[in-house]
Amino acid sequence: MKKGITMAASEAILRLESVTKTYQMGDVSVPALVEVSLTIDEGDFVAIMGASGSGKSTLMNILGCLDRPTSGRYFLAGRDVSRLDRDTLAEIRNHTIGFVFQNFNLLARTSALENVELPLVYGGLPTRDRQARAREALARVGLADRVAHHSNQMSGGQQQRVAIARAMVSQPKIILADEPTGNLDSRTSQEIIALLQAQIGAQLPSPEAAII
Amino acid sequence: MNPAQTFRVALRALIRNKMRSFLTALGVIIGVAAVIAMVAIGEGAKARVAESFSSMGSNLLIVMSGSTTRGGAFGGFGSMPTITWDDLKAVQTEVPAVRTATAELRTTVQVQSEDQNWATMVIGTTPEYFEVRSWSLARGSGFTQSDVEGGNKVAILGQTVVDKLFGSYSDPVGQSVRIKNVPFQVIGVLAKKGQSQMGQDNDDTLIIPQTTFQAKIRGGLQKYIQGIIMVSAVSTEDTPKAQTQITDLLRDRHHLQADADNDFSIRNLTELASAMQAGVSTITTLLAAIAAVSLLVGGIGIMNIMLVSVTERTREIGIRMAVGAKSRHILAQFLVEALVLSMAGGLIGVGLGVLAAQRLASAFGWPMQIRLDIVLISVIFSALVGVVFGLYPARKASRLDPIEALRFE
Numbered sequence: 001m002k003k004g005i006t007m008a009a010s011e012a013i014l015r016l017e018s019v020t021k022t023y024q025m026g027d028v029s030v031p032a033l034v035e036v037s038l039t040i041d042e043g044d045f046v047a048i049m050g051a052s053g054s055g056k057s058t059l060m061n062i063l064g065c066l067d068r069p070t071s072g073r074y075f076l077a078g079r080d081v082s083r084l085d086r087d088t089l090a091e092i093r094n095h096t097i098g099f100v101f102q103n104f105n106l107l108a109r110t111s112a113l114e115n116v117e118l119p120l121v122y123g124g125l126p127t128r129d130r131q132a133r134a135r136e137a138l139a140r141v142g143l144a145d146r147v148a149h150h151s152n153q154m155s156g157g158q159q160q161r162v163a164i165a166r167a168m169v170s171q172p173k174i175i176l177a178d179e180p181t182g183n184l185d186s187r188t189s190q191e192i193i194a195l196l197q198a199q200i201g202a203q204l205p206s207p208e209a210a211i212i
Numbered sequence: 213m214n215p216a217q218t219f220r221v222a223l224r225a226l227i228r229n230k231m232r233s234f235l236t237a238l239g240v241i242i243g244v245a246a247v248i249a250m251v252a253i254g255e256g257a258k259a260r261v262a263e264s265f266s267s268m269g270s271n272l273l274i275v276m277s278g279s280t281t282r283g284g285a286f287g288g289f290g291s292m293p294t295i296t297w298d299d300l301k302a303v304q305t306e307v308p309a310v311r312t313a314t315a316e317l318r319t320t321v322q323v324q325s326e327d328q329n330w331a332t333m334v335i336g337t338t339p340e341y342f343e344v345r346s347w348s349l350a351r352g353s354g355f356t357q358s359d360v361e362g363g364n365k366v367a368i369l370g371q372t373v374v375d376k377l378f379g380s381y382s383d384p385v386g387q388s389v390r391i392k393n394v395p396f397q398v399i400g401v402l403a404k405k406g407q408s409q410m411g412q413d414n415d416d417t418l419i420i421p422q423t424t425f426q427a428k429i430r431g432g433l434q435k436y437i438q439g440i441i442m443v444s445a446v447s448t449e450d451t452p453k454a455q456t457q458i459t460d461l462l463r464d465r466h467h468l469q470a471d472a473d474n475d476f477s478i479r480n481l482t483e484l485a486s487a488m489q490a491g492v493s494t495i496t497t498l499l500a501a502i503a504a505v506s507l508l509v510g511g512i513g514i515m516n517i518m519l520v521s522v523t524e525r526t527r528e529i530g531i532r533m534a535v536g537a538k539s540r541h542i543l544a545q546f547l548v549e550a551l552v553l554s555m556a557g558g559l560i561g562v563g564l565g566v567l568a569a570q571r572l573a574s575a576f577g578w579p580m581q582i583r584l585d586i587v588l589i590s591v592i593f594s595a596l597v598g599v600v601f602g603l604y605p606a607r608k609a610s611r612l613d614p615i616e617a618l619r620f621e
């Protein structure tokens with residue numbers, strides 16, 4: 001990804017300034033992102049598209065605070081997060097970002113409820129609040145009757161719903177979905193996209209952005 | 213994430229792999245059980261040694277006459293009587309570190325009751341004998357100084373002799389026995405003492421005053437003691453002091469030159485007992501150390517399985533990190549898993565070890581001695597093993613790159 005996209009930065013939830021990411025492969029440095037600048041406002045629903053190897057995943061990792069840029073700055077909700085340490089980034093992921101992965105990434109042999117509870121566990125919420133909020137989140141994605149099911153007892157669509165519930169349960173400011181429909185059939189895919197859109201549009205209390 | 217939650221997550225992960233968890237803990241179980249059982253057996257042996265020595269008497273020293281040399285053949289200690297009854301009196305009264313002392317003359321003779329007879333050890337001695345050998349009476353009474361002075365024909369029977377001559381449940385006090393056709397009146401029965409450390413039956417004996425012994429059973433020089441002197445020191449710590457004081461006294465009384473050898477010998481049984489106990493302790497320590505090595509091997513087993521577990525659950529770790537787990541959360545999770553494994557192993561090992569010790573103790577007929585401090589140390593040590601060997605895998609897990617971990621297949 002070599003071109004920058006700039007948007008009107010009135011209430012930017014997320015802003016990249018000349019972000020470069022270079023991987024070191026032995027003696028060779030491989031640039032994955034070069035001078036990327038990007039602004040996304042609250043309430044936006046943005047899709048990042050590109051050919052394989054164009055740097056989508058690298059960008060997602062940086063936006064998701066899983067990785068840090070080699071140079072450039074990244075402002076998330078007004079805070080420069082491009083030079084923070086691992087644990088601070090973990091805290092930011094916990095409060096501010098919800099992930100939905102292509103292959104769901106639910107904990108195996110663990111109930112839907114516990115999967116959804118997971119971010120709240122690390123957020124330090126007491127058990128009762130955690131369970132209430134996890135049930136609520138599962139109800140919103142239409143899985144109120146599946147709380148005790150283990151992830152391997154559910155269909156792909158159901159699993160991805162659980163993942164969406166998990167992404168939203170801590171009321172994050174952004175949801176990052178990395179090809180969330182890549183492993184699903186086209187009908188289920190539409191349902192999942194509709195669900196994501198509906199969640200972002202209406203039901204969450206705080207305004208947020210979703211990036212797919 | 214509070215400790216209770218960390219513990220629950222760890223427990224669930226272990227229960228998910230029941231068989232593997234059990235086999236991993238087995239190393240620690242066997243190690244701890246071995247340590248506990250070994251120490252318990254060692255302590256049992258030590259107690260057995262102490263018991264058999266205390267059955268001989270408390271803080272005991274034995275003084276024997278010197279050896280004879282006749283035509284180049286050394287006769288062995290006691291073959292030439294050098295110690296006199298006056299020496300005994302001097303030891304009793306003049307040596308501060310001596311609580312009391314007695315003489316023991318012994319021979320084996322046939323003893324008869326009205327309808328039975330039995331060959332037994334007849335001991336001629338003084339009234340202090342019962343105190344020196346810490347031997348109490350089950351019935352009747354012991355003899356007195358006046359019995360000794362009067363050469364009275366009174367006898368005190370050991371339990372085995374009572375069994376053989378009168379039957380187990382009879383009371384022989386007041387009846388008479390014949391020794392070498394001389395009638396003796398039974399005035400007491402000794403409390404049961406059991407086997408000596410040489411396997412001899414302590415209770416197969418009959419005790420009479422030394423004067424009567426010399427007059428009726430075995431004659432000899434009245435001046436010398438044809439047997440041994442048994443000395444009870446004031447305390448265990450005082451036995452070496454008593455030994456030197458008696459040596460000085462006897463050398464002085466026997467008018468020995470400074471460069472002459474002793475014409476008597478003294479054996480310190482307390483020293484022998486503590487030497488034997490020290491030997492047993494050393495062996496116990498050695499066995500426990502060997503057992504501890506197996507505990508170490510158990511620890512390596514834990515490390516091995518934790519490493520496998522970390523690799524297997526790389527993706528789980530990635531997911532946890534993505535939703536906000538910090539390094540210390542992951543570290544704590546795996547450390548607690550290792551700790552639960554090793555602690556559970558330790559506790560089960562204690563149970564098994566105690567059981568094994570009980571079995572072995574009853575098989576050998578030893579007293580069982582479970583040492584609480586060893587139990588505590590074993591459990592703490594196994595927990596330590598868990599922490600030490602769990603730390604490396606847990607650190608490895610906590611330092612995973614979340615992106616790599618999420619991509620792991």
